[in-house]
Amino acid sequence: GAVVSQHPSRVICKSGTSVKIECRSLDFQATTMFWYRQFPKQSLMLMATSNEGSKATYEQGVEKDKFLINHASLTLSTLTVTSAHPEDSSFYICSAKGVWEDTQYFGPGTRLTVL
């Protein structure tokens, strides 16, 4: 149980385009989903927390207009990187937590490369 998927696993895009990453909880209802960014050989940095049906809460320094997060259902959250630039290239990982859970379950991550 507690499986989280992400799609796509890898994406390459041109600078200036937008990219959408999906995060799904496959076998539980995720009332809260988290989006992290991981730079090479570094730890995970929390970008934002989203609760189903409400606006995401962004961490300090994260541009909400650039990283659009939608959590429209209890099993799906999306992260859209708008007008992507090479510095947005990174490994993006989502996690999900059920209402009675104290544990976050992580997706496999999405490698974004912006040319």
Place this chain on the structure above:
Amino acid sequence: AQSVTQPDIHITVSEGASLELRCNYSYGATPYLFWYVQSPGQGLQLLLKYFSGDTLVQGIKGFEAEFKRSQSSFNLRKPSVHWSDAAEYFCAVGGATNKLIFGTGTLLAVQP
């Protein structure tokens, strides 16, 4: 300030040897503590967690960790390492806010 310190960036052990990965934390409230493992290009898999109760917790793959409040530590141990244990290990602390703060990770290499 809330933080997690993993003092060992890289550790190499021989297969069959014992392993201890260190984790120290700073957290203002009662901490929830986690160890995750990440294989290259993959997401994180939960190894074990501590919320309360017995300070020695057992996890998957033969791992265990001990919570020592007086030392603000939550070190991960395994009595006999297997080659498949080679990966990066992250310690994390969280609480009622659900936000996780991660350490910088320890990369484990296993020699045959």
